[in-house]
Amino acid sequence: MTAVTPAMRDRRRRAQRPAWEEPPTVPGRLAKGVLLTAVVLAVLIPMWSVIVTSFSSKQAIADAGGMVFLPRDFDISAYVLIFTRGEVSAAIWNSVFVTVVGTTLSLVCTVLAAYGLSRPGSLWHRPLLMFFLITFLIGPGLVPTYVVVTSLGLKDSHWALILPAAVNAFNLMVVRQFFMGIPSELLDSARIDGAGEWMILARIVLPLSKAVVAVVGLFYAVGYWNIYFNAVLYLNDAEDRVVQQVLQAYIIAGQSPAGIGSPPALGFSAPPSLAVKMAVVVVVLIPVVAVYPFIQRHFTKGVITGALKG
Structure with a gap:
């Protein structure tokens, strides 16, 4: 009878393990x-x-x-120009309004809908779940969406950029799956102690779900900050333009920024057009680059875990 050596055992383990589990x-x-x-x-x-x-x-x-x-x-004359002439600064404030209000509204709607859909005994649980899931397969289309937005009187308003994108079905399903992974015994014990659904959501579910809420909030914020096509469709007034429209006008359409060739502002010489265009690109990138490092550590725990649980 042949004795099994450690080398033979290691070879057998390697033969049974898939290739991706081997040490690099x-x-x-x-x-x-x-x-x-x-x-x-x-x-x-x-x-x-x-x-x-x-x-x-x-x-x-x-x-x-x-x-x-x-x-x-x-x-720094390029930055002085874009923040003193008003065109870019107004667009930045418009984008900040759309991003902050839109992200807040989207998170509230997504969390509430996800919590309701994660409770099997909730009202109209299955029909509402199928209603959201079917949006993965069937989109409303551009023309019906435009007709709905204009018929509701949202055209030439920043709400036309916020309300149609208030709830994303993918983000909703991710948050729902994460909520379903919370032990039901924990929620049942809170109900025995007299806590209602609002109290359970605020005191138990949300503190345990900070990772997935932070990641989904980043998804919403980046989407609102980078919104462009809907802004072109629904915003006609120059005062309502968002920063992505200004960026497109400067970089792609080749328009010269307002103030090029005009008298110097605040003692600075008039900057070259290329420097102003690149300054607008930097201003557009700063919010995402500044926020992402604080959210990055939540990505694996928030999205991967939320997508696999349940």
């Missing part, structure tokens, strides 16, 4: 490191060039023939 090899780790470094550089290098160009003078941009990579002749 040295070439594999090196390849991952090279790939991740390339991806990071592909993101950071263009962003760095945009930031440097927004702070560059006319001479530096002329010498570089366009986008500047190496910092030279630090100049």
Whole structure:
């Protein structure tokens, strides 16, 4: 009878394990490191060039023939222009209003609907669940949505950007699945102690669901901040434009920012058009870049766990 050696046992375990459970090899780790470094550089290098160009003078941009990579002749006149002429600053405030109000409304509606749909005995549980699930397969379409928005008198109003996107079915299902993963014994014990549904939601469910609520809130906020197509459809007045419309007008349509060639503001010389355009890009990117690091640690726990539980 042949004795089973430790080496033989290790070979048997490796034969029974799938390939993705094997420890990474040295070439594999090196390849991952090279790939991740390339991806990071592909993101950071263009962003760095945009930031440097927004702070560059006319001479530096002329010498570089366009986008500047190496910092030279630090100049903030582009930011002075966009925040003193009013066009960009007004669009930023409009986007802030749409993002804050829209995200708040979407989170409230999503959390309430998800909690109700996560309770099997809730009123009209199955019909409402099927109503939300069917939106994954059948979309309303552009023309019916436009007719509904205009017939409700929402055209030329920021509510036309908020109300049609108030509840996202995917986010709703993620939050619902997370709520369903909360032990029912915990909720039943709260009911025995006399807590109502509102108290259970506020004192038990939401404190346990901070991760998924934070991630879904980020999804909503980024969606509202980057909204563009609906703004083009429903907003005709220049005073109501959001920052993405201004960005499109400057970068893609090639319009010159207001104030180029006009008398200097606050003692600064008139900045080049390219610097102003890149400054608008930086201003648009700042909110998402600033908020994302605080939410990143919740992604795995919030979305992956919420999608698999239940």
